[in-house]
Amino acid sequence: MKRGIAGSMESNDALITVKESDKLSVTVKSIVYDFFHEQIEKVIYDTLAERGIGNVEVICEDKGALDYTIKARLLTALDRMEG
Amino acid sequence: MPGNNPAMLQNSDVFDCDAVIYDLEDAVSVTEKDAARTLVAQFLSAMKKQPPMEIVVRINGLDTEYWEKDLEAVVSDKIDSIMLPKAQVRYLKQLDEALSEIERKKGMKKHVAVLPIIELAASVMEIDDIVKAPRVNGVLLGAEDLSSDLEVARTKKGNEILYPRMKLAYACAAYKIDSIDTPFTDTNDNEGLADDCAFAANLGFTSKAAIHPNQVPVINSVFVPTAKNIEWALRVEEATRINAEKGLGVFSLDGKMVDKPVMERARKILVKARKYNLIQEDKQ
Known part of the structure; x- marks a missing residue:
């Protein structure tokens, strides 16, 4: 199974893991989950839609990253998965 | 600013400096070049208003496999300059052509400038032509790599870089572009930094690069008029x-x-x- 990882567990960053899958699943773990999990999920879904990716497993471990950081880490993880 | 550090990027517009350099080169490990490039690109893309300082991105050298991807990712109307490490005239010509192509392809309004870094003995010998190269509106001296190229020890006094300092200051003054002195690497010695700034200013440098936010006020105190x-x-x-x-x-x-x-x-x-x-x- 192909997978890609990008980012870190440092403050203001996010560690994002993506894996090949036959369905779409997004899991968010965040230090600000109660306040921002919907926003983080939206960034992830929007980024996947921009890339035209329907089926993939995304695990986002967020340490207070801003939207552009989450998007950047997801894009890098996807690029790494695709090789 | 290391290009792969989100915490530093998001606070980079708070300093009282003329320009911020987002680095994709030496501050980024080889395994993270792709991540830094994408992070800086997304950071710039998300920037809603132009900050008061100039935006510079240091790309990887033209002798690497990364520079073209760096340019594709970061060149936009949001940036002012591309900083070119290990600059040489042949690379500046190549960079100008690549930038022209990207500007045309992206329909950009801005003409991105280039800040070459003089950090090879070969670059020192080409300074007279580097300052005349297309898009060049300033030149930075990179004394750490230059000392390494010369195989000499880098000292606080800086005798080993006196010749390139003088040559760079004169060449930039002749073409009325910015001459940016090499960073002072001891971030705990502000007195030494002030002396180094004064020395550079007396040689004719118009500015100095900082490697830590604490250095900015000291540099400003020397390079702005009293x-x-x-x-x-x-x-x-x-x-x-x-x-x-x-x-x-x-x-x-x-x-x-x-x-x-x-x-x-x-x-x-x-x-x-x-x-x-x-x-x-x-x-x-």
Whole structure:
């Protein structure tokens, strides 16, 4: 199974893991989950839609990253998965 | 600013500096080049308003496999300059062509400038041509890599880089572009930094690179004109205007001759002072 990882567990960053899958699943773990999990999920879904990716497993471990950081880490993880 | 550090990127517009350099080169490990490139690109893309300082991105050298991807990712109307490490004339020509192609493809309004870094002995020997290369509006001296290329120890006194410093300051002054002195690497020695800034300023450098936010106020204190200099320059400006009306190109002020070079020195002080709003502050 192909997978890609990008980012870190440092403050203001996010560690994002993506894996090949036959369905779409997004899991968010965040230090600000109660306040921002919907926003983080939206960034992830929007980024996947921009890339035209329907089926993939995304695990986002967020340490207070801003939207552009989450998007950047997801894009890098996807690029790494695709090789 | 290391390009792969989100915490640093998001606070990069709070410093009182002329420009911020987002680094994709030495501050980024080989395994994270892709991540840094994408992070800086997304950071710039998300930037809603232009910050007060210039935006510079240091790409990887043209002798690497990364530079073309770096340019594709970061070149946009949001940036002012591309910083080119290990600059040489042949690379500057290649970079100009690549930038022109990207600007055309992206339909950009801006013409991105280039800041070459002089950090090879070969680059020092080409300075006269580097300052004349397309898009170049300033040059940075990179003494750490240069010392390494020369296989000499880098010292605080900096005797080992006196020749490139002088050559760079003269070449930039001749073509009226920014000369940016090498960073002072001891971030705990602000006294040494102030001495190093004063030395560089006396050689003719117009500015100095910082590697830590704490260095910015020290550098500014040396490179911006002092209140005394501004006051003198304003008096020269006023006296020049009055004497010009009388048809006098040379005159005396405080018992000293004021001719064209003195007027030019005063003019340059005032250009810098106005750039930093120092004259307005003095009047308040």
